[in-house]
Amino acid sequence: MQALALHPDGHADGVDVSPYALERAAAAAAEQGLTDRLTLHERDARTYVPDGDYDLVLCVGSTHVFDGFAGTLRTAGRHVNSDGILLIGEGFWEAPPTPAALAALDAKPEDFPDLAGLVDVAEGAGWTPVYAHVSDAAEWDDYEWSWVGSLTEWALDNPGHPDAAEALTVAQEHRDQWLRGYRNLLGFATLVLRRAR
Known part of the structure; x- marks a missing residue:
């Protein structure tokens, strides 16, 4: 929606399997x-086939849908026109992962490269980074606290709901995995990529 606001002649498609996420997007678009100028599609992004190529394709924090960063470069990248931009947000190791970080993320060390390795993967797939934003510790903390906090608040505000206890447990488990596992080890970068010529 920010891209649409910046480009008044633009049109966009949003793809998600979550009806709730799509409802929220529709409400925000209406607001x-x-x-x-926005068409929302409730379907698996891996099987989404657009009518044409896009000037901009975004996949931020959802590369697991396409089996990781390399898969996202391939799958989401096929929808970008020859002069278009692929914007991907992906995790990377800021420091070598500890056993606690790997357990918290249910990951192996090779699941994430370091930042230089992330750039290498992009370039190896034919994409050239033209810009990147690396989230700092405060941004990560804000994201994680918002994630666990919103779920916790919902559970506390809805104690009689059948899912409240489970939501509280999920929030607490995630918070512990982050604080005792991967905090200050897993970074996040949003890369702006263009096709190599």
């Missing part, structure tokens, strides 16, 4: 007056 911003973007409904006529």
Whole structure:
């Protein structure tokens, strides 16, 4: 929606399997007056086939859908036109992972490269980074606290809901995995990529 706001002649498609996420996106689009330029699709992004190529394709924090960063470069990248931009947000090791970090993420060391390795993977797939934003510790903390905090608040505000106890447990487990596992070890970068010529 930010891209649509910046480009008044643009049109966008949003793809997600979550009806809730799509409902929230539709409400936000209506609030911003973007409904006529945004089409939402409830389906698996791996099988989404657009009518044409896009000037911009975004996949931030969802590369697991395409089996990781390399798979996202391949799958999401096929929808980008020859002069277009692929914007991907992906994790990377800021420091060598500890056993606690690997357990918290249910990961292996090779599941994430370091930042230089992330760039190498992109370039190896024919994409050239033209810019990247590396989230700092404060941004990561804000993201994680918002994630666990919103779920915790919902559970505390809805104690009679059948899912409240489970939501509280999930939030607490995630918080512990982050604070005692991967905090300050797993970083996050959003890369702006163009095809190599």
